[in-house]
Amino acid sequence: MDAIRTRLSAIRRHWVIAVIALVLVVLWIAFGALIGFLPGMVALALFALVVWWVVLEVIAWRARRTGTTTNPRREARTAVIAGVAVALVGFGLMQAVPYGRDRTAPPVTGEPTWSSAATRDLMVRACYQCHSSVVDYPAYANVAPTSWAVQHHIDEARGAVNYSQFATDPGRADDTIEVIRDGSMPPAYFTRFGTNPQANLTDAEKAALIAGLEKTPGMGDQGERGERGERDGD
Numbered sequence: 001m002d003a004i005r006t007r008l009s010a011i012r013r014h015w016v017i018a019v020i021a022l023v024l025v026v027l028w029i030a031f032g033a034l035i036g037f038l039p040g041m042v043a044l045a046l047f048a049l050v051v052w053w054v055v056l057e058v059i060a061w062r063a064r065r066t067g068t069t070t071n072p073r074r075e076a077r078t079a080v081i082a083g084v085a086v087a088l089v090g091f092g093l094m095q096a097v098p099y100g101r102d103r104t105a106p107p108v109t110g111e112p113t114w115s116s117a118a119t120r121d122l123m124v125r126a127c128y129q130c131h132s133s134v135v136d137y138p139a140y141a142n143v144a145p146t147s148w149a150v151q152h153h154i155d156e157a158r159g160a161v162n163y164s165q166f167a168t169d170p171g172r173a174d175d176t177i178e179v180i181r182d183g184s185m186p187p188a189y190f191t192r193f194g195t196n197p198q199a200n201l202t203d204a205e206k207a208a209l210i211a212g213l214e215k216t217p218g219m220g221d222q223g224e225r226g227e228r229g230e231r232d233g234d
């Protein structure tokens, strides 16, 4: 309790540093929301703040033990250096985490019988970066934490439907036309910041893709509309 009270009064003394730290955390979290990785980025931010706090407690405890007197300027400098160090070391450690580095792809068991090469081409451009066994990892997937976000999306996407395994497991492929029509796929975060522009289909391309998918078995064609209508209702 006492430690918390001292730390809180330190925060009051150095509110400028506290505000800057808060702004950085908010920016970090906003970025997390924009890349579709909000919970992960919130967890990382909280973790970093807790570590920073603990480091400052340890430094204060050692100063008390050795009887070192601190003045506010020194206290502020220590807080900033510790904060930067926690961020840099944390960033380095994140790069060592194996998650997101394992790029072994699940086997290709057979794609849908695409109605035309152009249909497949559009699917590859807009969907295969997540829903296939032939993912071509973007450069930003080499750096954590975006590599974790990318891997997480690919894992989830393959869990929903992997078009490379349609022959053995169609998954939710029967929702394909629907998610393209309602604009929920590809997810907005995928093309934000100008990333993956190839997936930004024009209205004409979207219409051509839907027309092609309507002639591709298993993508949720007219015949299945009644069934899907029921599911939407529940």
Ligand code: HEC
Pocket (backbone or CB within 6 Å): 123, 126, 127, 128, 129, 130, 131, 152, 153, 154, 156, 157, 160, 161, 172, 173, 174, 175, 176, 179, 180, 185, 186, 187, 190, 199
């Ligand atoms: C950035 C990765 C990514 C891209 C690109 C992407 N998806 Fe997805 N997709 C996901 C994720 C993650 C899920 C599972 C979570 C969800 O439903 O939002 C999903 C879910 C789905 C589902 C199941 C949804 C349901 O409610 O049944 C379908 C169908 C789908 N995607 C089709 C597509 C199609 C078609 C494209 C291309 C036009 C596409 N996706 C592009 C990541 C992606």
